[in-house]
Amino acid sequence: MGTIDFAPLFRSTVGFDRLFDLLDGAARFEAADDYPPYNIEKTGEDAYRITMAVAGFEPDELSITTQPNLLVVAGQKAKQDNVQYLHHGLATRAFEHRFDLADYVRVKDANLENGLLSVDLVRELPEAMKPRKIQIGQAQQPKAIEAKAADSQPEETKKAA
Structure with missing residues (x-):
C-alpha cells in the first residue's frame, strides 16, 4: 500500500x-494491533467506551496509562511455574495497545468484569473552547467627526441647543 x-x-x-x-x-x-480484540463505542454526546477482551488477566496484571492525547492499555500475565499444559489455547500473551485520543478527552472510569475491560472516556471542553454567541454592536463615531457634525448644523439648531 x-x-x-x-x-x-x-x-x-x-x-x-x-x-x-x-x-x-x-x-x-x-x-x-488486533490482540486483544476490542470495541470502541459512542455512549453519549461526548462519551465513549473502549471494551477489550482480556479473559484470563487479573486486574493487577493490567495497566492503563494516560498521556496527553494517548491512552495505553497493557497486560502482562504473571508467570505460572508449576503448570503443565496438555493444550494451551488461551491467548494470554503480553500486549500493549495504544489509542490516540482527541484533545480534551480523559479517562472517566475503568472496570474489569467477566473478562472484559471497559474504559469509559469523556470529552470535556474547557469553557473558553465552547461555542459562544457574539453580540454585534454599533461602533461609536470618533469625537472629531461629531465635532464637525455639530459645526455643520444650521444656526437655528445651534441657538435651540
Missing part, C-alpha cells in the same frame, strides 16, 4: 500536523 503525500495540504493549513500524523499512522496499520 502506498503512502499519501500531504505536502499540498501543508501549504493551506495551519496547526493540523497531528491530524496528518494520525492519518499516516492509520495507513501503516499493523495486524499486531
Whole structure:
C-alpha cells in the first residue's frame, strides 16, 4: 500500500500536523494491533467506551496509562511455574495497545468484569473552547467627526441647543 503525500495540504493549513500524523499512522496499520480484540463505542454526546477482551488477566496484571492525547492499555500475565499444559489455547500473551485520543478527552472510569475491560472516556471542553454567541454592536463615531457634525448644523439648531 502506498503512502499519501500531504505536502499540498501543508501549504493551506495551519496547526493540523497531528491530524496528518494520525492519518499516516492509520495507513501503516499493523495486524499486531488486533490482540486483544476490542470495541470502541459512542455512549453519549461526548462519551465513549473502549471494551477489550482480556479473559484470563487479573486486574493487577493490567495497566492503563494516560498521556496527553494517548491512552495505553497493557497486560502482562504473571508467570505460572508449576503448570503443565496438555493444550494451551488461551491467548494470554503480553500486549500493549495504544489509542490516540482527541484533545480534551480523559479517562472517566475503568472496570474489569467477566473478562472484559471497559474504559469509559469523556470529552470535556474547557469553557473558553465552547461555542459562544457574539453580540454585534454599533461602533461609536470618533469625537472629531461629531465635532464637525455639530459645526455643520444650521444656526437655528445651534441657538435651540
